Amino acid sequence: xxxxxxxxxxxxxxxxxxxxxxxxxxxxxxxxxxxxxxxxxxxxxxxxxxxxxxxxxxxxxxxxxxxxxxxxxxxxxxxxxxxxxxxxxxxxxxxxxxxxxxxxxxxxxxxxxxxxxxxxxxxxxxxxxxxxxxxxxxxxxxx
Amino acid sequence: xxxxxxxxxxxxxxxxxxxxxxxxxxxxxxxxxxxxxxxxxxxxxxxxxxxxxxxxxxxxxxxxxxxxxxxxxxxxxxxxxxxxxxxxxxxxxxxxxxxxxxxxxxxxxxxxxxxxxxxxxxxxxxxxxxxxxxxxxxxxxxxxxxxxxxxxxxxxxxxxxxxxxxxxxxxxxxxxxxxxxxxxxxxxxxxxxxxxxxxxxxxxxxxxxxxxxxxxxxxxxxxxxxxxxxxxxxxxxxxxxxxxxxxxxxxxxxxxxxxxxxxxxxxxxxxxxxxxxxxxxxxxxxxxxxxxxxxxxxxxxxxxxxxxxxxxxxxxxxxxxxxxxxxxxxxxxxxxx
Numbered sequence: 001x002x003x004x005x006x007x008x009x010x011x012x013x014x015x016x017x018x019x020x021x022x023x024x025x026x027x028x029x030x031x032x033x034x035x036x037x038x039x040x041x042x043x044x045x046x047x048x049x050x051x052x053x054x055x056x057x058x059x060x061x062x063x064x065x066x067x068x069x070x071x072x073x074x075x076x077x078x079x080x081x082x083x084x085x086x087x088x089x090x091x092x093x094x095x096x097x098x099x100x101x102x103x104x105x106x107x108x109x110x111x112x113x114x115x116x117x118x119x120x121x122x123x124x125x126x127x128x129x130x131x132x133x134x135x136x137x138x139x140x141x142x143x
Numbered sequence: 144x145x146x147x148x149x150x151x152x153x154x155x156x157x158x159x160x161x162x163x164x165x166x167x168x169x170x171x172x173x174x175x176x177x178x179x180x181x182x183x184x185x186x187x188x189x190x191x192x193x194x195x196x197x198x199x200x201x202x203x204x205x206x207x208x209x210x211x212x213x214x215x216x217x218x219x220x221x222x223x224x225x226x227x228x229x230x231x232x233x234x235x236x237x238x239x240x241x242x243x244x245x246x247x248x249x250x251x252x253x254x255x256x257x258x259x260x261x262x263x264x265x266x267x268x269x270x271x272x273x274x275x276x277x278x279x280x281x282x283x284x285x286x287x288x289x290x291x292x293x294x295x296x297x298x299x300x301x302x303x304x305x306x307x308x309x310x311x312x313x314x315x316x317x318x319x320x321x322x323x324x325x326x327x328x329x330x331x332x333x334x335x336x337x338x339x340x341x342x343x344x345x346x347x348x349x350x351x352x353x354x355x356x357x358x359x360x361x362x363x364x365x366x367x368x369x370x371x372x373x374x375x376x377x378x379x380x381x382x383x384x385x386x387x388x389x390x391x392x393x394x395x396x397x398x399x400x401x402x403x404x405x406x407x408x409x410x411x412x413x414x415x416x417x418x419x420x421x422x423x424x425x426x427x428x429x430x431x432x433x434x435x436x437x438x439x440x441x442x443x444x445x446x447x448x449x450x451x452x453x454x455x456x457x458x459x460x461x462x463x464x465x466x467x468x469x470x471x472x473x474x475x476x477x478x479x480x
Contacts, residue, residue, distance in 0.1 A: 002441045024169040025168075093319070111479065129466075134467055140258065
């Protein structure tokens, strides 16, 4: 998923280090600072949960690909090979990208075969994937 | 030369009388365009105006000519829409394309991330919000200035034109594989909706946060027409009710009123009916369109040197929320048969 935590925190720094032109101070600058604060808050969540979410997602996709390879071809089992030894966000995202591409290919094959059971299982996995990566922004009061 | 100097030079030239900009300040939001409020004195008169200028990078790649034509289409016909004042597609003195419109003072726009954004006025605002949308849907787009700026698809081609466009945005801007939105797109293509009941002007971004209200229950300005086009009126209705725009609420749409009430208000104002099956398609489409915008904003964030935090937040946090909505919608669909 893009952008990454290092990019976001670098971006926070970059957008605040340049003095704004006179017409961009006031409300605009205040709002911009508020957004950088939200990003920092959410980056803290990503630092707390991001690695676990990626390790889980990669494992879940690998398991699904292996299970499906019997009916849909060995290429899906081959796509599932590999172990997440490097637990940096960048390394996990790189292996996740390859696994997601294989998952997309598998889902297309499942839909073409009208395989309702596996289609339902993949859609249920999507719900878990999205939930695992969820970020929680505290509700803002109405102005 | 400051922006104030540039504006004064431009307005002095086109109005053929000395123009003096007395105040100018940038307005938060409007990530697709830089937006400024300013006052100008010319010919013994002071006017409050809004400048919308193309940024170097933007959340949505849009045509300012289209937005300008949309304002021209609905100003002075009973809807709270600002007057279109001037359009310069080559940038003129301001160096980047821009347009100027009238300013409606005395209102505020709410963040879609606010809880219960309209408080005790939610119902009154909801009635106007969906009533105005119905009035937009009722208009004949081929008689309006917007018809000069955008093509009119066939009734049975509205869905495909919209889906092709936003899938194209994802194809062009996706930087990490997105299996959830891709699966939704395949479902939409495999199960197209019936033809549109009529062609309408589609605002394109009609939602919480893109209109102003006076704080006492009155909607006073419909804004942000940059994604306006001609298409199926259900497209706007689906986008307005997208769960992303009502933070943490499940019993009201847009943070305003129950879904059934909103649909009834829209139907009365538009003279159209909402077919549930067709609308289900446009609701899923709305979530796909949202994800396309967030994917695009992530790419723009990087391309712009990481300096616009709104693009960063949209391409990251909002994209994650959109994925939750998409996955839930997809899981709720009927099984393959």
